[in-house]
Amino acid sequence: MKYLWTFFWTFLLVQMLTYVVSSMIGIEYNVETGTILAVAVTILILIVPALIPNEPEEKHIH
Structure with missing residues (x-):
């Protein structure tokens, strides 16, 4: 259903x-x-949302 609404509004x-x-x-x-x-x-x-990672990147402290 979200694909239909995305196409509709787009x-x-x-x-x-x-x-x-x-x-x-x-x-x-x-x-x-x-x-x-x-x-x-x-x-x-x-x-585009499929290419963006969902998890935040870990910060390494040096």
Whole structure:
């Protein structure tokens, strides 16, 4: 379920970002571009926490 909600909110936010940026630079809004970016960002959001270690690093006193 968390994957669905992650994609849902990422999709909405990326679509808003795509609309605003395309409007600011004066080009046509394209839903396909936003959808492709939303899928890529969702995958990135789901991969990054898997790469970050959960346990704190031990500090060695010299």
